[in-house]
Amino acid sequence: MFDAAIVGGGPAAMSAALNLKIRNKDFIILAGTDKVTGLSKAPNIENYLGINNISGQELISIYEKHLEEMGIEKKNEMAYNILNMGDYFTINAGNNFYDAKTIIIATGKARNKLLDGEEQYLGRGVGYCATCDGPLYRNKTVAIVSENEEGEEEARFLSEICSKVYYLPLYKTSFTTNGNISLLKGKPISVIGNENKVTSLSTSEEKIDIDAVFFIRNVLPVNQLLDGLELEDGSIKVDRSMATNIPGVFACGDCAGKPFQIAKAVGEGNVAALSSVKYLDKNMEV
């Protein structure tokens, strides 16, 4: 049982981690699997006070070094779902489950726009973790729509248990299909189904019959991450202490709203961690 679980691996998550470490809390960072973030592509940053004229990639390296010096390690695991167990939380990270007393969400810019039908058929053919839900579709036809290379592993895994796997990459790849995996082209348009479940996936090029579709995303839709989490303008609603509407759950950085700025994210990570510590001290007395 961790004192806190940080979901995300960017500046807000790293700043939160520093503060939990200094306050001697036992925590885990589920940083996800995505290597390419918006920050890493920034050519020149001059408004993070104290570190001038630096590329996003270099700034990330400096941040990583700071964490390393403090003995903090990130896990490159994606949190798919957080269950509220009353006085603690259970995080489903694919192959692993973790328990934590508090949660700090720092998943980056929230994705506002879901595909047509995506939310409607969630849990009825739409999923975000092939490793988790794949076995439900043994000998069936599934599709994977993926924003990153992680999807390729998921496709290989599903190809072993499903009769047919369609793979639609939304990034540049030289992925070579084999066996029962076929590549799809174009952009995903909508998830189509009947009263009960998904029946097909429509892309800008074709419409294929499927039993399930998995979306492998760099950032999960925040409202899918944790049931009952209140949003505002597509971002997680927080107060000045970075508390969400769910006691013990805090959010910071881009997922907590505009402006999308490094200094803001780092400051909010700082505050979220200290609020988590305050919550632990108040509610988790031995």
Add this chain to the structure above:
Amino acid sequence: MFDAAIVGGGPAAMSAALNLKIRNKDFIILAGTDKVTGLSKAPNIENYLGINNISGQELISIYEKHLEEMGIEKKNEMAYNILNMGDYFTINAGNNFYDAKTIIIATGKARNKLLDGEEQYLGRGVGYCATCDGPLYRNKTVAIVSENEEGEEEARFLSEICSKVYYLPLYKTSFTTNGNISLLKGKPISVIGNENKVTSLSTSEEKIDIDAVFFIRNVLPVNQLLDGLELEDGSIKVDRSMATNIPGVFACGDCAGKPFQIAKAVGEGNVAALSSVKYLDKNMEV
């Protein structure tokens, strides 16, 4: 007429300045006259992401260097009072007056506890700027209670126009009195007066008859800085965009509430500046 005036000179103020500069706004920083801040005394800071194991004094130097590289200069002037002129603000900084379309308050940790009688007799014998109000007390007896060396200059100035000046330093000093200036010892306890005005100052050592008392503080009580500014728990009340209850006025850093942290201050300065820019773009179209 400046686009923005930043009141304060610490991390929040500096971060705000970076962002105003990048957004090509015309602004002034009234950093005050105090050289010794809480941050400058911090022996070792490890939770400002990217700059590890650093003393407060060194961190300030790195921040100052960043500003210098961006061509930003602070003015070592203290803002005593801000007047809301409707569609702009006028700042009284002792000998100088400045006009600005927006205000960013970053004055540091708010002082919650005033002296007994201080607020009651404000403007009726209690003041914060001897240069501003001293001439009202020509040939009268005044006292100065000062947290820093600036008070010594004020004492010399008042000694030229007042019949008697008492000086109570709240810091270590080798200030030598001369002429009609007398040093007071002890701690200030209360300001005493009749129905109309101040009559005496009570310290832990004695009670002296005076016509006026000036408090020279490192940080002014925020509610004295700008009339009508809404407070909450002794700090300036702000929303997530760092907007106060007065349109065009933003606050950031310690004066906007706990936790008193560098990363939080820097992040809030970032947000306050961008909110000021947004306000200018929306309300100040040519």
